[in-house]
Amino acid sequence: MLLPWEYGIRNLARRPVRSGLTLVALSIVVLLIMVVVGFIRGLEVSLVDSGDPDVVLIYSVSAGENIESSAIAARTPGLLTSSVAGTVDRYGVTFASPEIYLGTRIVTENGQGGLGLIRAVTETSPLVRRQVRLVEGTWPGRGEVMAGKLSAAKLGSDPSQLSVGQKITFEGQEWKISGRFVAEGTAFESEIWCGLSDFQAATKRQDISLVALLLPPQSSSSELTLFCKERTDLELQAVRETEFYAALQQYYRPVRLLAWLVVLLVSGAGLFAGMNMMYGAIAGRIREIATLQAVGYRRRSILLSLIQEGVVMAAAASLLAGVFALTVLNGHAIRFTMGAFALRIDSFALVVGCGAGLLLGALGALPPAVKALRQSVAVCLKAI
DSSP states (O other): OOOOOHHHHHHHSSSSHHHHHHHHHHHHHHHHHHHHHHHHHHHHHHHHHHHTEEEEEEEEGGGGTOOGOOBBTHHHHHHHHHHHTTEEETTEEEEEEEEEEEEEEETTTTTTTTEEEEEEEETTTHHOOOEEEEEEEEEEEEEEEEETTTTHHHHHHOGGGTTTEOOOOOOEEEEEEEEEOOOTTSSSGGGGEHHHHHHHHHHTSSHHHEEEEOOOOTTOOOHHHHHHOOOOTTTTTEHHHHHHHHHHHHHHHHHHHHHHHHHHHHHHHHHHHHHHHHHHHHHHHHEEEEEEEEOOHHHHHHHHHHHHHOOOOOOOHHHHHHIIIIIIIITTTTEETTTTEEOOOOOHHHHHHOOOOHHHHHHHHHHHHHHHTTEEEEHHHTTO
8 A cells, every 4th residue: 555645745844944955955956967968068059050061161281170270372262163163153252251260369348358259251251151140230341340149258258348339459459349140059159250351451461261162052062172182282171061060079079078977976966965865854754654664554655655755856856947947047158168159958958957856856765765664663663
């Protein structure tokens, strides 16, 4: 015979202080798990979404996977579009984006600042970078820039300092922010964009970092690869943008593994904390448990009732942590070496967090309950 369902619920209400402390502790553990999984998901999604399968990146062979150190001739875009068939051309406009990509120190008007990412582009860049969408202001003109949604997080400054009309300083020149853009959660959102010719003049550079070419859907990049191999004097390599960001995912794999290790450590700490609290809770109920056995309830029924209490408490804690994570933490900007990305509390993070919480509730109550049930009923009834 099983104990009534409401018996375990009433037991939680009889000890409001202990139950409240247990609820807070479990909620913090579940919230930490959700935050770490949200970090992993945000990093993965940012890298996956940044790659456009129809875009090919042309940059220096010596740069490896670090485009910031790439330097190629400014005439490369013209050589590519004139020598390689298959690049998208509409109304006489070739979908090629010559760019300079550079990390440099950026200072806002109030003196805040840090290492930011600058991408110098031309007016054809939006044709290639199809994820980018201007949401406020205008495209940058001479002496102007436009800031990505997460560029303030990358700099570690107040977002108001990168609003339209504000001024920032980098590479020894003052720039006015003309607009703000979003890019569907991709890595571009942590960048600041300016005009290519303006940036070349400010940095006294004649070269560029890369060329991004938009190819027709389902087309092959083999001609571009062949061109780069034949023109050894240019020292170029052609890489699909999806392949480039896939390589970055492998580069950050140790970081993701470390984050999963943190999830396991937090879960383990929560498990031991839950067991400790349940030991204390059950220690004060020895006579109650013995009385239930004396009136005819089997040990298995009492064990299930105690586990039920732990699971109910863990379910409530998971619900509170999930609501807080979704309403307060979801989308929070995280500063990282590659730029910045948004904390992503999606269904996967919620399932992992709530699943870990329920598991903690069940496993945390099991050892102290088993220990209490193994004691003699006669001895327990005399316990004070």
